[in-house]
Amino acid sequence: xxxxxxxxxxxxxxxxVNAVRAALTMRASLAKLNNEWKERGIASFQIxxxxxxxxxxxxxxxxxxxxxxxxLTVIGDGVxxxxxxxxxxxxxxxxxxxSEAVRxxxxxxxxxxxxxxxxxxxxxxxxxxxxxxxENGTQRPPGLETFEDGVxxxxxxxxxxxxxxxxxxxxxxxxxxxxxxxxxxxEHLIKNPPENWTGVYEMTKK
Numbered sequence: 001x002x003x004x005x006x007x008x009x010x011x012x013x014x015x016x017v018n019a020v021r022a023a024l025t026m027r028a029s030l031a032k033l034n035n036e037w038k039e040r041g042i043a044s045f046q047i048x049x050x051x052x053x054x055x056x057x058x059x060x061x062x063x064x065x066x067x068x069x070x071x072l073t074v075i076g077d078g079v080x081x082x083x084x085x086x087x088x089x090x091x092x093x094x095x096x097x098x099s100e101a102v103r104x105x106x107x108x109x110x111x112x113x114x115x116x117x118x119x120x121x122x123x124x125x126x127x128x129x130x131x132x133x134x135e136n137g138t139q140r141p142p143g144l145e146t147f148e149d150g151v152x153x154x155x156x157x158x159x160x161x162x163x164x165x166x167x168x169x170x171x172x173x174x175x176x177x178x179x180x181x182x183x184x185x186x187e188h189l190i191k192n193p194p195e196n197w198t199g200v201y202e203m204t205k206k
Contacts, residue, residue, distance in 0.1 A: 001082075003058075003074060016053055016098075016105035020132055023049045023096050050085025052099040054078025081127065084120035088129060088203060092116070093177025100128035111138045114151045115178065119202045126200040131178065143174030154182060155199035159189045 004015040034044040056076035085097050115129040150165030163186035170179050
């Protein structure tokens with residue numbers, strides 16, 4: 001767990017941008033490391049990062065020595081949600097996601113892609129989640145606009161239209177895990193129409 005703004009804060013916007021940039025640096029460093037390992041015949045290593053911003057309790061938490069140890073850390077609902085967001089990266093096949101609370105502080109500093117509107121395990125309020133593709137100026141992947149149209153149709157309950165958009169996005173070049181997740185969901189929902197659709201996906205795993 002990495003923290004921004006506990007002892008000294010540069011402001012919510014700067015903290016959010018710094019956190020995402022640190023995660024992107026980790027992504028680039030891991031890619032370099034995996035390339036080196038590949039040349040040596042070593043299996044690649046994958047990571048998942050979830051970033052959230054919220055008010056939490058910060059302080060020296062634990063027991064004083066010599067019995068245990070005491071560390072400067074944070075606890076609270078925001079910490080738990082960040083942990084859950086890290087977990088959803090496995091669901092969507094992406095390595096970096098941010099919550100709506102973070103997205104709202106990023107401005108146009110990064111290229112984002114809608115991931116989902118999720119209700120994570122242990123939480124009652126749904127959270128919009130976005131995958132971070134890179135810094136602003138990153139080349140937009142083919143099919144991104146079509147995919148975003150599909151997400152809107154999906155959340156509106158227009159599943160047949162959404163499936164068509166996701167299929168088109170895949171044909172245009174965005175046939176990755178996240179698109180495939182939506183294709184499978186739409187196919188299921190077309191065959192099994194929900195009675196009360198909210199567009200929220202409830203995560204059952206941490």
